[in-house]
Each structure stands twice: as structure tokens, then as C-alpha cells.
Amino acid sequence: MLELHGVSKRFGETLAVNGVSFSCQRGELVGIIGRSGAGKSTLLRLLNRLADPTEGRITWDGEDVSRLRGRDLRQWRRRCAMIFQQFNLSPRLDVITNVLVGVVGERPLMSSLVKFFPAADRARAILELDALDMAGAALQRAETLSGGQQQRVAIARAMLQEPDLILADEPVASLDPVNAEVVMDALQKICRERNVPVIVNLHSLEIARRYCTRVIAMSKGCVVFDGPPSGLTPQVVDRVYGRVSAPEPFSVVEAA
Numbered sequence: 001m002l003e004l005h006g007v008s009k010r011f012g013e014t015l016a017v018n019g020v021s022f023s024c025q026r027g028e029l030v031g032i033i034g035r036s037g038a039g040k041s042t043l044l045r046l047l048n049r050l051a052d053p054t055e056g057r058i059t060w061d062g063e064d065v066s067r068l069r070g071r072d073l074r075q076w077r078r079r080c081a082m083i084f085q086q087f088n089l090s091p092r093l094d095v096i097t098n099v100l101v102g103v104v105g106e107r108p109l110m111s112s113l114v115k116f117f118p119a120a121d122r123a124r125a126i127l128e129l130d131a132l133d134m135a136g137a138a139l140q141r142a143e144t145l146s147g148g149q150q151q152r153v154a155i156a157r158a159m160l161q162e163p164d165l166i167l168a169d170e171p172v173a174s175l176d177p178v179n180a181e182v183v184m185d186a187l188q189k190i191c192r193e194r195n196v197p198v199i200v201n202l203h204s205l206e207i208a209r210r211y212c213t214r215v216i217a218m219s220k221g222c223v224v225f226d227g228p229p230s231g232l233t234p235q236v237v238d239r240v241y242g243r244v245s246a247p248e249p250f251s252v253v254e255a256a
Contacts, residue, residue, distance in 0.1 A: 035241055128156040
């Protein structure tokens with residue numbers, strides 16, 4: 001289980017994340033919503049330790065990951081897979097090699113540089129692509145794929161890491177509605193079938209309501225709502241996106 005205990009992040013005079021506390025169980029698909037600048041992306045960067053918290057603790061199954069350094073930190077980042085809005089694929093490499101990048105940190109440097117991967121890794125990569133209906137494109141260059149296809153390749157790469165936790169930062173923001181649905185279906189399937197918690201930043205309330213088992217809303221670095229999608233009443237939405245002078249304390253709405 002992932003737990004945040006009063007986590008804050010300050011950049012100079014700016015408090016980007018302010019005293020955030022919540023827990024996330026295996027099998028939960030948690031949507032993080034809020035206006036641009038609310039602290040959503042900074043929060044994900046804190047979770048996979050691309051940024052260090054100024055205050056508070058982040059734990060996974062009781063282990064304080066906010067204190068990890070060196071090799072232990074690198075291992076946590078592999079266990080905490082990140083999916084980005086812009087896919088972060090190498091356009092001139094074929095799809096399967098892009099997926100195999102997910103295990104580079106576990107293999108000798110020289111073999112990775114010459115793109116030599118064991119047969120077992122290649123077989124796993126094909127299986128992950130097949131689970132996302134992308135095995136047929138394994139030998140295509142990534143630049144030939146549509147945006148939705150590239151995002152599915154990025155998800156396959158993340159899954160090759162065998163992560164304990166998946167973080168997705170606006171994974172459908174640059175996609176059309178059809179491809180956005182395909183990508184969200186894939187994340188939902190992974191969450192349900194593999195019991196991997198998924199935390200995803202979203203702009204679309206409709207997507208949050210449809211796919212997420214739970215929604216956390218942020219405003220000015222604070223959590224102002226934490227509950228099931230059914231709790232996103234017009235009043236809550238106005239508090240998150242409306243013109244308010246300051247965020248109100250968060251409220252937890254229990255699922256029925």
C-alpha cells in the first residue's frame with residue numbers, strides 16, 4: 001500500500017504541494033484532477049522520487065521511500081513505472097526495442113548499448129505488446145504509429161518493469177477521444193487483472209467519472225476532495241475549478 005503523510009514540496013517561495021496525505025491500495029485506479037498549476041504533476045514526481053519532498057513521508061508497504069538513496073532509489077523508480085503525455089519513445093527505433101528499454105536498468109550496459117537483449121526479455125516484450133493489441137507492430141519504427149498506438153507501446157514498456165505502482169501524467173491529453181478510450185481501457189485492465197494500483201493525472205472529468213474507482217482533486221497544492229466519482233457534485237467541481245480565493249480543507253466521501 002502507498003501512503004503519503006503530510007507531503008509538501010516548495011520551490012523557493014512557491015508551495016507546489018501542501019501537506020498532502022492519502023493512501024492507495026492495490027487494485028485502485030485513482031484519478032488526480034485539478035486546474036493547471038494545482039500540483040498534480042509535482043505530486044507524481046514526488047511519488048517516483050524525481051523530486052524530493054520538502055516535508056512529510058512517502059511509504060510503500062511500510063518502507064519509507066522518501067529516504068531512499070543510490071541503488072535503492074533506482075530500484076524504487078523501476079518499481080514505480082511512469083507513463084508520460086508525450087510517450088517518450090525513440091522514434092527511429094522499432095517498437096519492440098522501445099519496449100525493451102524498460103529492462104535496460106537491469107541488464108549489463110554494453111549489451112544494452114548494442115541492443116542485445118536475451119530471448120526471454122524479447123518474449124516478455126511481445127507478450128506485453130500482445131496484451132495491448134500491439135504485437136503486430138513489433139518491428140515497425142515507433143514514428144510510424146499513431147499517438148494512441150505510441151502510448152500503448154509506452155504502457156507495454158512500463159509493464160516490462162513489472163512495477164508495483166503505475167503513475168500516468170496526462171496520458172490521454174494529446175489523444176483524440178477514440179484513442180483516449182483505448183488507452184484508459186488498457187490502464188483499467190492492468191489495474192483490475194494485475195492488481196497494480198494506477199494513479200493518473202487527468203483533465204477530463206468525464207474520463208475520471210467513467211474509469212476511476214476514486215478521485216482526488218487538488219487546488220493550489222492542497223487536496224480539496226478525496227472520494228468516489230459519484231461524489232463529484234457541481235459544488236465540488238466548482239470548488240476545484242471555480243474562482244475561489246483559497247482551497248477548503250479536503251473532505252472524504254465514502255463509497256456506497
